[in-house]
Amino acid sequence: MVWAGIFCLGAGASAAGAARELVMLGGAQGLSWREGGNGIPPVVILGPQTVATGNTPGGVIDFSYRDGWIFPESADQTENIASGLQARGGAVTAPTVLAELGAELAKMIDTDPATAFERKSIGGQNANALGVILELDLGARFGVSRLRFFPRNGDPDLPTPDFPFQDDFLRAYEVLLNDGRRETLAGGLPVFTSVLLENQNDQPVVEVEIPPQYVRYVRLKSQTSVGFEIAELQVFAEGFVPNAEYHSDVFDLGEHLAILGKLRWEEESTGDPIRSQVAISTRSGTDASPVMFNRLRLGLDEAEVPWKPAAAFTAGSQAATLAARLDAPGLDVRQARLLYNSLSLDQRNELALTQVDYEKLKPGEKGAIKDDLDNWSPWSPPYSEAGRATAEQVVAGAGGIIIVSPGPRRYLQFKLEYSSEDLFSAKGVCGLSFDYYSPALAEEIAAEISPRQAPLGETTQFSLALSPHFRPGVDQGFSAVEITTPVKVISVQQVQVERADGTRFQADFSDAALTGAPVSRGDFGIELVEDHRFQISFPSLGPSQLRAGELALIRVDFTCVVLRPGTAFAVRALPAGPDGLPQEAIGANLLALHSGGAGEVLVRNQNNLVVQVPTEGDLIINAAAVPRVFTPNGDLINDTVRLGFDITSLTSGAEVSVSIFDLAGSLVRQVYAGSDRNGRYVRTWNGTDDRGQVAPPGIYIYRITVDADAGHEELSGTVAVVY
Numbered sequence: 001m002v003w004a005g006i007f008c009l010g011a012g013a014s015a016a017g018a019a020r021e022l023v024m025l026g027g028a029q030g031l032s033w034r035e036g037g038n039g040i041p042p043v044v045i046l047g048p049q050t051v052a053t054g055n056t057p058g059g060v061i062d063f064s065y066r067d068g069w070i071f072p073e074s075a076d077q078t079e080n081i082a083s084g085l086q087a088r089g090g091a092v093t094a095p096t097v098l099a100e101l102g103a104e105l106a107k108m109i110d111t112d113p114a115t116a117f118e119r120k121s122i123g124g125q126n127a128n129a130l131g132v133i134l135e136l137d138l139g140a141r142f143g144v145s146r147l148r149f150f151p152r153n154g155d156p157d158l159p160t161p162d163f164p165f166q167d168d169f170l171r172a173y174e175v176l177l178n179d180g181r182r183e184t185l186a187g188g189l190p191v192f193t194s195v196l197l198e199n200q201n202d203q204p205v206v207e208v209e210i211p212p213q214y215v216r217y218v219r220l221k222s223q224t225s226v227g228f229e230i231a232e233l234q235v236f237a238e239g240f241v242p243n244a245e246y247h248s249d250v251f252d253l254g255e256h257l258a259i260l261g262k263l264r265w266e267e268e269s270t271g272d273p274i275r276s277q278v279a280i281s282t283r284s285g286t287d288a289s290p291v292m293f294n295r296l297r298l299g300l301d302e303a304e305v306p307w308k309p310a311a312a313f314t315a316g317s318q319a320a321t322l323a324a325r326l327d328a329p330g331l332d333v334r335q336a337r338l339l340y341n342s343l344s345l346d347q348r349n350e351l352a353l354t355q356v357d358y359e360k361l362k363p364g365e366k367g368a369i370k371d372d373l374d375n376w377s378p379w380s381p382p383y384s385e386a387g388r389a390t391a392e393q394v395v396a397g398a399g400g401i402i403i404v405s406p407g408p409r410r411y412l413q414f415k416l417e418y419s420s421e422d423l424f425s426a427k428g429v430c431g432l433s434f435d436y437y438s439p440a441l442a443e444e445i446a447a448e449i450s451p452r453q454a455p456l457g458e459t460t461q462f463s464l465a466l467s468p469h470f471r472p473g474v475d476q477g478f479s480a481v482e483i484t485t486p487v488k489v490i491s492v493q494q495v496q497v498e499r500a501d502g503t504r505f506q507a508d509f510s511d512a513a514l515t516g517a518p519v520s521r522g523d524f525g526i527e528l529v530e531d532h533r534f535q536i537s538f539p540s541l542g543p544s545q546l547r548a549g550e551l552a553l554i555r556v557d558f559t560c561v562v563l564r565p566g567t568a569f570a571v572r573a574l575p576a577g578p579d580g581l582p583q584e585a586i587g588a589n590l591l592a593l594h595s596g597g598a599g600e601v602l603v604r605n606q607n608n609l610v611v612q613v614p615t616e617g618d619l620i621i622n623a624a625a626v627p628r629v630f631t632p633n634g635d636l637i638n639d640t641v642r643l644g645f646d647i648t649s650l651t652s653g654a655e656v657s658v659s660i661f662d663l664a665g666s667l668v669r670q671v672y673a674g675s676d677r678n679g680r681y682v683r684t685w686n687g688t689d690d691r692g693q694v695a696p697p698g699i700y701i702y703r704i705t706v707d708a709d710a711g712h713e714e715l716s717g718t719v720a721v722v723y
Contacts, residue, residue, distance in 0.1 A: 002350075002638050003211075004228075010140070012498055012560055016096045017579065018437050018476045019436065019437070019438070020255075020261070020395040020397075020436070020437050020579065020580075020581075021434055021435060021437075021438065022432035022433055022434075022435045022437055023037070023251060023433060023434055023435070023436075023481070024394065024395065024431055024432070025037055025248065025431070025432050025433070026068050026069065026070065026429065026430050026431045027068045027266065027391060027394060027395065027430050027431025028391075029128070029431070029435065030068075030284070030394075030431050030432070030433070031305060031378040033055075033068075033069075033246070034055075034063045034644075035061055035249075036054075036055040036247075036248055036461060037157065037248050037249040037251060038249065039249030039250050039251045039252060039299040040048075040249055040250035040251075040252065040289075040411075041053050041054065041055075041249060041250075041305060042054070042055060042247040042248065042249060042250060042290075042413065043055040043289065043290075043604075044230065044245075044247055044663045045291060045292045045369050045370070045660040046089065048133055048369065049366050049368065049369060050369070050557045051291065051355065051369055052089065052308070052333070053275050053355075053640065054247075055246055055247050055248065055249070056067070056089055056244075056245070056246060056247075057089075057245050057247065058089060058139060058140045058243075058244065058245060059073075059084070059087055059088040059089070059139065059140070060072060060073040060140045060241045060243075060618045060677060061073060061244055061245075061246050061577060062074055062089065065428065065429065065570075066430075067432045068430055068431070069268075069406075069426040069428045069429065070246060070416070070429055071240070071270075071418075071427075072240045072241045072242075072243075072244035072418045072426050072427065072693040073101065073140075073240070073241050073244060074239070074240050074241075074426070075142055075143060075236075075237035075238050075239060075240075075241070076238070077145070077146075077236055077238045078236070079236070079237065080111070080232075080234040080236060081099065081138060081235050081237050082109045082136055082138065082144055082234055082235040082538065083109050083110070083111050083112065083234075083373070084139075084206045085136060085137065085138050085139045086106075086109070086139075087139075088137030088138070088139025088140055088275055090136070090137045090138050090140075090470060091103045091136075092108060092109055092134070092135070092137075092138040092233075092344060092687055093105065093134075093135045093137075093139045094133060094134055095133055095135060096131055096132055096133045096134070097132060099210070099349060101117075102466055104117050104118070105117055105134070106710060107231070107277045107462055108134070108137070108177065108230050108231070108233040108252075109232070109233065109477060111232070113158035113159075113160050113231050113232060114155075114156065114160045114162070114163055114231075115152075115231065116151060116152050116163075116165070116175070116229040116230060116231040117134070117229060118168075118227075118228075118229040119132050119222070119227060119228055119229065120168060120182075120227025120229060120284065121227055121230060123399075123496075124206070127227060128225070129222050129224060129225055129226060129227050129228055130222060130223070130224060130225040131221070131222060132221070132222040133219060133220070133221050133222075134219070134220045134221075134230070134233065135217060135218065135219050135220075135370050136217065136219075136235065137216065137217055138215070138216050138217070138218070138235065138670075139216075140216065140241055140243070140244070141169050141179060141180045141214045141215065141216045141241055141243060141692060142182075142214070142215060142217035142237035142241055142283065143212045143213065143214060143215075143237050143238050143240070143241075143242075143243050143423040144177070144210065144212070144213060144214075144218075144223075144233075144235060144236070144237045145209065145212040145213075145236060145237060145238050146188060146207065146208065146209050146210070146235075146236040146542060147175060147206075147207075147208040147210075147218065147220075147233075147234065147236070148156050148205065148206065148207050148208070148232075148233075148234040148235075148236070149170070149205075149206050149220065149230050149232065149234065150204055150205040150206065150231060150232065151165045151166055151168045151169050151228070151229045151230065151231055152164075152165045152168075152229065152481060153165060153166040153206060154166040154167070154169055154204035154205055155204075155205050155230070155231075155232075158231075158577070158648065161229075164192035164287070165229055166204050168227065168228055168229045168414075168442050169201070169203070169204040169205075169206070169228060170201060170220075170222060170224065170230070171200075171201055171202075171224040171226050171227045171228070172198060172199045172200065172201060172222070172223035172224040172643070173197075173198055173201065173206070173220060173221060173223055173224075173638060174194055174196065174197045174198075174220075174221040174223055174460060175194070175195050175196040175208050175218070175219070175220060176192035176193060176194045176218075176219040176221065176397055176568065177192065177193055177196075177210075177213070177215045177217065177218060177219070177222075178190035178191060178192050178193065178196055178216060178217040178219075179213070179214045179215055179216060179326070180214070180215070180216025180217060181198060184447060185246075190216075190217040192219050193702075194251065195208075195210055196208055196210075197223070198223075199223060210589055212237075212238055212239065212423055214242055214423075215235075215237075215492050217357035218233075218235060219402060220233065222651075223607065224340040225559040228721065231598050238423065238665065239423030239424045239642070240276075240342035240423065240424065240425070240426040241420075242272075242419060242420050242421070242423075243417075243418065243419050243420075243421065244417075245415060245416065245417050245418070246415060246416040246418075247413070247415045247677040248410050248413055248414045248415065249413070250285075250288060250289075250412075250413045251412045251413065252288070252410060252411060252512055253409070253410055253412060253436055253438055254410065254438045254439075254721065255410065256409065256438050256439035256440070256471075256474055257352055257408035257410055257438065257439060257440045257443060257471060258406040258408055258409065258410070258437060258438040258439075258440065259407050259408050259436060259437045259438070259440050259581040259582070259583050260284065260386075260401035260405060260409070260412065260434070260436050260581075261400075261402070261403065261434065261436050261437065261581050262397075262399075262401060262403060262410075262435060263280070263282065263383060263387055263400055263403050263414070263432070263433075263434045264387055264388070264389040264393060264394055264398075264399055264400030264404055264432070264433055264434075264435075265280065265387060265388065265394065265399070265429050265430075265431065265634055266388070266389060266390065266391050266429065266430040266431050266432075267427060267430075268387050268428050269307055269425070269426070269427055269428075269432070270425065270426055270428065271424045271425030271426060272422055272423060272424075273425070273427075273597035275420060275421040275422040275425045276418070276419065276420040276421070276422065276425040276427045277418070277419050277420075277427060277522060278416055278417070278418050278419075278427040278429060279416070279417040279419070280382060280383050280387065280414060280415070280416055280417075280429075280432075281379040281380045281381065281382065281383070281414065281415055281417070282308070282379070282380050282383075282403055282404070282405045282412060282413065282414045282415075282434075283376055283378060283379050283405050283412075283413055283414075284377050284403075284405040284406055284407060284409035284411060284412050284661045285372070285375050285376035285377070285409060285410070285411040285412075285413075285467070286345060286375045286376075286409060286410060286411070286412075287348070287349055287372075287375045287376075287410075287411070288349075288411060288591075289352075289372065290355075290371060290372055290376040290411075291355075291370070291371065291372060292306045292369070292370050292372035292374075293306065293352075293353040293354065293357065293358035293367075293369055294306050294353065294366075294367030294368055294369070294370065294690055295308075295309075295353060295358070295361055295365050295366065295367050296365055296366070296367050297327060297333065297365075298364075300327065300329060301332065301333055304367035304368060304464065305327075305333065305336065305337070305340075305352065305367075306340070306353055306372075306601050307323060307326055307340060307348075307351040307352060308323060308325060308352070308353055308357055308443045309323060309492075310323040310324040310327065311355070312462060314492060316555060319347075319350050321353060322343070322351060323351060323417070323452075323455065323520045324345065325339065326339060326340055326351075326722055328551065334349070337655055341351060343435075345375075346703060348375075364504045365417075370636075371582040376411075377405050377406050379415065380403075380404050380405050381404075382383045382417075383404075384400050384401065386400075386401045387400055387401035391430065391431060392680035394430075394431035394432065395431065395433070395628070396432045397433055400434075401614065402434075403434060406584065407436075407440070407583065407584065407587075408440035408441075408442075408443070408444070408583060409433075412434070414432075414434075416429060416572060433572050435579045436581070437469075437580060439474050439475055439476060439574075439629055440475055440583055441468070441475060441476045441477060441478045441575060442468035442469055442470050442471075442475050442476075442544075442573065442583065443468075443469045443470070443471050443474075443475060443585075443606035444468070444469050444471075444546070444586060445466060445467070445468045445469075445571075445573055445583060445585040445586065446467050446468075446546060446586060446587075446588035446590045446593075446602060446604070446611065447464065447465065447466040447467075447571045447585035447587060447588065447590060447608070447609060448464070448465050448585070448586065448588060448590040448608040449462055449463070449464050449465075449569050449589050449608070449609050449610075449611060450462065450463045450465075450591060450612060451611070452608075452610070452612060453561075453611065453613065453614065454562045454610045454611050454612075454613060454650055455613065455614070456562065456563070456564075456613040456614075456621070456649075457561060457562075457621040457622050457646050458561065458646055459490055459559050459560075459561055460559065460560065460561065460562065461493070461555070461558070461559050461588060462558055462559070462560060462569075462611075463555060463556070463557050464483060464555070464558070464571065464589070465553055465554070465555050465590050465591055465594065465694060466481060466548060466553070466555075466556075466557045466571055466573075466585055466588055467544060467551045467552060467553050467554070467594070468541065468544050468546070468552065468573070469544060469545060469546040469547065470541075470543060470544050470545070472543065476575065476576070476580075477540075477541070477576075478573040478574060478575060478576070478577065478583075479537055479539065479540060479541070480527065480535060480536065480537040480573070480574040481503075481524075481534075481535065481536060481554065481556075481571060481574060481585075482528075482533055482534070482535045482536070482571070482572045483533065483534055483535075483536075483556065483558075483570070483571055484532055484533045484569060484570035484571075484572075485532055485533065485534070485560050485569060486532070486560070486561065486562055486563050486564070486567050486569075486678065486679070487531070487560065487561050487563065487669075487680035488530070488531045488532070488557040488680065488681060489514065489534045489558050489559070489560050490530070490558075490560060490561070491509075491510065491512075491514065491558065491559045491701055492509045492510075492512065492514065492526055492534070492536070492556065492557070492558045493508070493509065493510045493558065493559070494507065494508055494509065494510070494555075494557045495509065495524050495536055495538060495554070495555070495556050495557075496553075496554070496555040496556075497505050497538050497552070497554055497555075498539060498553045498555070499541065499542045499543075500542060500543055500544055500545070500550040500552050501542070501550050503542075505523065505524075505539050507522055507523075508521065509521060509524075511528065514529040515529075515675060516535075517529045517534075519520075522537070523537075523538065523539040524537065524538050524539070525537040525538075530656070530682075534558075535574065536556060538554060541554070543584070546593075546602055546691070546720075549603065551593070551594055552668070553590075553594055558587065561622075561646065562613055563646055563647065563648040563649075563678045563679065563680070564613070564648055564650065564678045565612055565613050565648055565649070566610055566611075566612060567610065567611045567612075568609055569609050569610075569611065570584070570585075570609070570612045571585040571609065572583070572584055572585065573585065585607040585609075586604050586606065586610040587604065587605050587607060587608035587610070588602055588603060588604050588605065588608055589602065589603045589605070589608060589698035590608070618648065618649070618713065618715075619647060619648060619649055619650065619706045619708060619710065619711070619713040620645055620646070620647060620648075620652070620704055620706055620714075620715040621645070621646045621648055622644070622645060622646040622680075622714055623644070623645040623704055623717060624643075624644050624645075624647075624717070625641075625642070625643055625644075625702060625717050625718075625719040626642050626644065627641060627718055628641075628718070628719055629720040629721075629722055630687065630719070630720075630721065630722075631721075631722055631723055632687025632688070632694055632695070632721060633694075633723055638685065639721050640684050640685060640686050640687070641684070641685050641687075642683075643658055643671065643682065643684070643685060643686055643702050643704070643719075644681065644682045645680075645681055645704050645715070646679070646680050646681070647657075647676055647677070647678055647679055647681065647706060648678055649678070649710065650677055650708055651709070652676050652677070652708075652709065652711070653675045653676065653677050654675065654677075654704070654707060654708035654709075655674075655675055655707040655708075656672070656673070656675070656681075656704070656705070656706050656707075657670065657672060657673045657685045657704070657705050658670075658671040658672040658673075658702065658703070658704050659671060659699065659702070659703050659705075660695075660700050660701070660702055660703075660719075661701045661702075662698070662700060662701075663699055663700075663701070667690070668689045668690070668695060669685065669688065669689050669690050669695075670690065671683050671684070671685050671702075685719075687721055694720070696719050697720075697721050697722050697723055698720070699716065699718055699720050700720070701716055701717070702716065702717055702718070702719055703715070703716045704716070
């Protein structure tokens with residue numbers, strides 16, 4: 001598939017033909033924002049049984065505010081926004097009138113002054129006008145500043161002499177508004193606030209001006225028994241809408257799957273930059289639709305299921321047979337779902353209900369429409385400002401922030417959510433680009449760590465096992481991995497490779513000083529050791545087929561420390577070239593699968609890379625001064641003391657300080673003050689006080705304090721200064 005706005009950046013291709021690709025929307029060179037990216041049109045869930053197809057749910061994205069940019073819609077004070085409410089998903093209703101008036105009510109917003117909604121006695125038929133309520137749902141929130149309504153021929157600028165009903169205006173009325181926020185709804189219905197009550201109106205054209213304010217729902221209530229008509233009920237606004245969404249098309253990155261790289265965008269503010277935001281999120285999937293349509297298993301258990309009934313397929317076909325098995329009377333819905341999820345992706349795609357199938361169902365057959373969290377990841381948290389870039393960086397694919405949605409995947413989608421607290425402030429986005437590599441290093445990589453429970457703050461030996469699923473002739477392969485650890489790895493004992501044919505290679509690093517990395521042992525190596533990660537290399541793995549049970553296994557034995565409950569170890573396979581992208585491993589029951597025991601089926605569970613501790617412990621542990629006696633005399637020998645400690649059991653950052661006191665309790669030096677998280681820390685004291693003077697010989701007290709939501713904790717010890 002070739003799209004305009006997709007560029008090969010020329011990174012070194014492997015034997016499998018991998019190349020870095022860049023996809024760009026907006027700006028001067030990217031794909032059209034309005035066209036969504038020329039991919040698969042997105043389906044957006046609006047309600048339990050309602051969806052919309054398109055890039056702008058609510059229809060309040062402005063593609064023309066600036067060339068190449070998209071902003072939230074900015075209202076033109078001369079434009080009647082009521083006329084477009086139905087296109088935005090809004091509606092016009094008369095909740096106090098029992099008759100079906102849809103077509104009649106629409107005459108108030110059709111911009112045709114010769115048509116009107118009438119509530120008056122005609123041809124001997126009486127119509128009760130008192131208490132009639134007319135409601136507009138604008139479909140989105142706008143900064144409304146003016147309302148206007150009139151009968152036919154009532155507006156001099158819109159004469160309709162064939163319909164001389166200018167005297168049939170509303171003699172008494174009340175105008176009520178609601179801003180559409182969740183806090184102003186009760187049971188899903190708006191709670192209105194009255195802004196004007198007029199009991200003696202004598203003007204055919206009613207103009208209601210209000211201070212500009214956010215409004216979604218408008219209510220006009222008749223306070224007269226005299227018949228009336230309304231040719232047009234107009235609403236005018238100013239400023240930017242406070243909320244708007246843009247959903248990109250679903251991008252197909254190719255059947256060979258893609259490793260996701262970085263996302264970057266150019267952003268700009270108008271008005272007060274503090275009072276407006278744009279949140280950008282991504283999600284990735286294995287099939288073309290992030291939305292799951294469900295039907296009810298009528299005649300069975302009435303449960304919701306996402307597959308079509310057997311009758312939808314040709315009798316005797318494989319699909320019909322599978323659908324019949326899934327809806328077998330003796331199979332409960334849980335078992336049926338497990339069976340459905342065990343099918344191949346192609347089989348599930350054939351059986352799955354589509355939007356067209358769903359729309360053909362009778363109301364009583366329809367289940368809920370939901371995000372497909374079996375084949376798609378949920379929307380990521382919004383990306384931080386680290387993703388903001390210049391126009392040049394967006395075009396070049398430079399800078400940006402790592403895409404956190406899981407890979408490798410075939411499909412990717414992103415969305416922009418605009419919000420503002422001020423009518424005249426908004427964020428806009430110009431170019432946006434993301435990059436990826438295809439094919440992947442492997443179709444998937446499974447990993448598991450053992451043991452899954454360790455003492456808090458104690459040195460523990462771990463074994464990490466990793467195995468890929470390679471597609472012959474497709475995947476790039478890899479011969480190095482990076483393991484992310486909670487603190488700096490203490491030692492690496494052994495690295496072992498066992499190929500699928502039983503051939504085994506291994507290297508012993510138990511005597512290696514990790515400070516000297518890289519360290520080589522034949523075809524094995526410890527390539528990098530840093531505070532929270534280390535990298536190893538190893539010989540070629542050869543073929544590896546997870547699903548066939550023909551596994552090539554990498555095993556790394558190392559010692560480390562766990563500092564909080566639920567510590568996740570991350571594993572990434574590294575590409576051969578410097579320009580490639582790493583690939584994340586997923587947690588799975590790899591050790592059981594490899595042993596041939598209970599793991600005959602690969603079960604993906606990210607918790608298999610998580611280590612627990614029995615209970616939460618102290619906030620500060622393993623504090624020590626090294627050396628306990630030091631001589632800060634400037635001879636560069638034993639001139640400083642290293643104050644080391646571990647912070648544990650935090651759920652967020654905490655204020656940490658390290659201070660030195662004399663035996664009288666007077667502060668000598670504040671060595672450190674800042675905000676830290678769980679981790680291993682070393683703070684150094686050079687023997688001087690806060691004035692820069694060398695401290696006299698003697699015994700000093702070091703004190704480490706942590707102020708966290710969980711409480712305040714202090715830990716002290718002694719250190720000696722001698723000369």
